[in-house]
Amino acid sequence: MWRRLRGSGAVARLDPADPDLVVVVASFDDAEACSAALARGADPARSPVSFAPDAPALFRHHLRLPADQVSAVLALTAQAGYTRGADRADAEATDASGTPLILQRVQILDAVHCSQERSRMASVAHRHGGTALGWDALQPAPRAR
Numbered sequence: 001m002w003r004r005l006r007g008s009g010a011v012a013r014l015d016p017a018d019p020d021l022v023v024v025v026a027s028f029d030d031a032e033a034c035s036a037a038l039a040r041g042a043d044p045a046r047s048p049v050s051f052a053p054d055a056p057a058l059f060r061h062h063l064r065l066p067a068d069q070v071s072a073v074l075a076l077t078a079q080a081g082y083t084r085g086a087d088r089a090d091a092e093a094t095d096a097s098g099t100p101l102i103l104q105r106v107q108i109l110d111a112v113h114c115s116q117e118r119s120r121m122a123s124v125a126h127r128h129g130g131t132a133l134g135w136d137a138l139q140p141a142p143r144a145r
Contacts, residue, residue, distance in 0.1 A: 013056065014056040014057070014058060014106045014139075014140075016058050016083070016085070016104060016106065018140065020140045020141050021058055021138040021139065021140060021141075022049050022138060022139070022140075022141045023049075023136050023137070023138055024041050024047070024049050024050065024051040024052070024057070024137055024138065024139045025037055025038055025040065025041025025042075025047070025051040025109075025136065025137045026041075026134065026135065026136035026137070027134055027135060027136075028062070028133060028134030028135075029134070033111070033115070034111045034114035034115045034118060035111035035115075037114075038051060038053065038109070038110070038111055038114065041137070049139075049141065049142065050142070051109075051137065051139065052139055053108075053109070053110065054108070055108075055139055056106050056107065056108060056139075057106070057107065057108070057109045057137040057138060057139050058104055058105075058106055058137065058138040058139070059104065059105055059106070059107055059109055059114070059117065059135065059137050060085050060102050060103065060104040060135060060136050060137070060138070061082075061102070061103045061104075061117070061118070061121040061132060061134075061135050062100070062101075062102055062132070062133040062134050062135065062136070063100070063101045063102075063103065063121065063124075063125045063130055063131065063132050063133060064097055064098040064099065064100055064101070064125075064130050064131050064133060065098050065099055065101055065125060065128055065129065065130030065131075066098055066099070066128070066129045066130060067098070067099045069128040069129055069130060070099055070101055072128060073101065073103075073124060073125070073128050073130075074101075074103075076124060077103050077121075077124065080105070080120075081105045082103040082104060082105045083103070083104055083105070084101065084102065084103065084104075085102035085103065085104035086102065098130055098131070101130075103121065109137050114135070117135075118132070118135055121135070
């Protein structure tokens, strides 16, 4: 089922390594609906950099896993086109609560697919003894669009 959600050639044009990518929407609150987060991100009055719903986004899931489960999760999610993103350099070092892992994929992001993928990542993390912390989406800064 994940293969069906993979991006088209147009979506793949967004380079995850592009230094102009900025976080345009994020949610680290389990109770917040994806539709609410995306609406907040698309509202210029509520977000300093607006989310463009019709443009490709780098969709990232932030997980924390036992160190011995990272390889298994990477192999499983690679089947759906996810790659390992750069781990944040702040307080997310490996500790007793696990190893931080960012999984990312370029796609057009809408509320339905966001909700589906968020649920899948929570399930994958749980099955591997970890936790899904939240998600964010990056797009080029407005001057680069």
